[in-house]
Amino acid sequence: MRTLVVGAGATGGYFGGRLAQAGKDVTFLVRPARAATLARRGLRIHSPAGESRVAARTVTADTIDGPYDLIVIAVKSYGLAAAIADLEPAVGPGTLIVPLLNGVQHVTALVDAFGTEHVYGGVCRIVGTLTDEGDVVQLTGMHDLVYGPLPGGATDRLPAVTEALSGAGFDSRPSDDIVQELWDKWVFLAAMGVVTTLMRGTVGDVTAVPGGITFALGVAEEALAVAAAAGHRPAEATAAQVRRSVTALGVPATTSMYRDLRAGAPVEADAIIADLVRHADEHGIPVPLCNAARVNLAVYEASRTA
Structure with a gap:
């Protein structure tokens, strides 16, 4: 499949780069400055397995040459609206879109723009x-990609999407x-x-202080309760993993949102x-800890852009 990867940052650069390295037909839709960097240095990926350099084929929004079979969107959530406008010329009657964004609200935005028949769901797990x-750095060995049709979507094209997104290491x-x-x-x-983000520290920093574990467990239970109320209760093994992750002792685990916050950059709050x-709020679930973080990050964004 002729594949367009929207974005060549840590996520798009990694997965798109590995696909291109495996001989897949991959083009990156990027801004002119990123295109210039990739033309000069190539797409360089540093990982626990070593370093590689990929000759990345790029287009910018004004040079898209027609529809693609598959579009993989790998931008931050706050860049989605601009990405939708940029990629519109790349969407034809048979195009499928696999977004690798966090949360779920982007799915509604893409379905509204292009229709359920063109949109899959996608989940990636990578720390990068x-x-x-401008080099991509894979910080751990985790590099998972999951995708599939939405309810009522185009199931008949799943084998072709699977072929396009597989065999790349x-x-x-x-x-x-x-x-x-x-x-x-x-x-x-x-x-x-x-x-x-609310505690401004790693998981290990939080769990090392009095009350930290209780706080972290409270956050996990709020998030799990919302999912259950919305009809998407995680399996018990998944819920247990969430609890273990936020209460781990001595683990310097963070999130990309925390790293962006520390850098003074926009966050996906x-x-x-x-x-x-x-x-x-829609389901009447009290989430005071999550709401405190929402307010905290809103204040941060307001001060950052003032």
Whole structure:
């Protein structure tokens, strides 16, 4: 399949780069400055397995040359509206879109823009970042990709999508319940995000102080309760993993939202935390800890852009 990867940051650069490295037909939709960097340095990926350099083919919004079979969106949630406008010329009658964004509100935005028949759900799990030079750094060995049709979506094209997104050295699989998988990841990210951003520390920092474990467990239970009320209760093993992750002792685990916060950059507070609070309000679930983080991050964003 002719594949367009929207974004060549830590996520899009990693998965798209690995696909291109495996010989898949991949083009990156990027801004002119990123295109210039990739033309000069190539797409460099640093991982626990070593370093590689990929000759990345790129287009910008004004040079898209027609529809693609598959579009993988790998931008931050606050960049989605601009990405939708940029990629519109790449969407044809047979195009499928797999977004790798956090939370669930992006699914509604994409369905509204392009229709359920064009949109799959997608979940990626990777811990990565970009260097000052624009290189992709995979910080751990985790690199999972999951995708599948939404309810009422195009199931007949799943084998072709699976072929396009497989065989590139990372874990890749289709899902027959991608909405639940989206919620499972969202609950995890929201709980970790609230713990680390509200307390301004790693999980280990929080659990090392009096009351830290109780606080972290309270956050996890709020997030899990919202998912259950919305009809997407995680399996017990998944719920247990969320609780273990936020209460781990001596673990310097953080989130991309925490790292962005420390860097003074924009954060995905709306998609990961504020939207969870909105769902809680809709279902009458009290979430005082998540709401405190929502307010805290709203104040941060207001001060950052003042």
